[in-house]
Amino acid sequence: MLHHVQLACPPGSEQALRDFYQGVLGLAEIPKPPVLAARGGCWFRGHGIELHLGVEADFRPARKAHPGLLVSGLDAWAGRLRAAGYPVAFDGDFPGMRRFYSEDPHGNRLEFLEPVGA
Template sequence: MYMIQGLDHVQVNAPRGHEAEARTFFGAFLRLPELTKPEILQANGGVWFALPDGRQIHTGVADAFVPSTKGHICLFCDDLDTVLARAEQFGVVCSLDTRVHLRRLYLSDPWGNRMEIVEGRHDSSPSWNTAGD
């Protein structure tokens, strides 16, 4: 049995004052609806976005910001060609990766953080036995 039940949200670091770019990238380009942050956290900066499955993407201010060029979030879609066409409309550079069985692409958010988008889903079958836990 799993102790952890799932993933609630991921936070992407960004430089101070990034909120307008976040709304363009996550809101307009990726078409994710913006969520209202709790009032007590609003002064911290950043923006929260909803994913259709109930999970969230948060952007947060990192004063000593350095983009994450290896570690990344991975989103999934039903049609990667639609993402590619939309990326072209928004001037977002993507690179296709055909090394695994899933169609996938890599791109960077406006601050240089790496992001992956796959068509379909990665296999989530555990490679270890959960029966005795």
């Protein structure tokens, strides 16, 4: 069983992360343990997933590596992201799944999937 996925973020980007992961995706921010909070970044949980965003001084977005987020109502998720100005790129390359790719405010790749017929 997977506990969480960690993505990197640039220093000082916590508010942009909150705006996206809370405001757009509807995840709740969860407190980091004090020893880890001193390092910056944010943790989020909701919709059956937990994402940790950790600060990297020489940050580069993950363009290929990504979390695959299994969701219900894929088209609504796509609409929410488009309405907030984020890219949505559907493809049909995963048999049995509908999916699209998007990205967070710092360019980290995110995949959203829903089983066909769900």
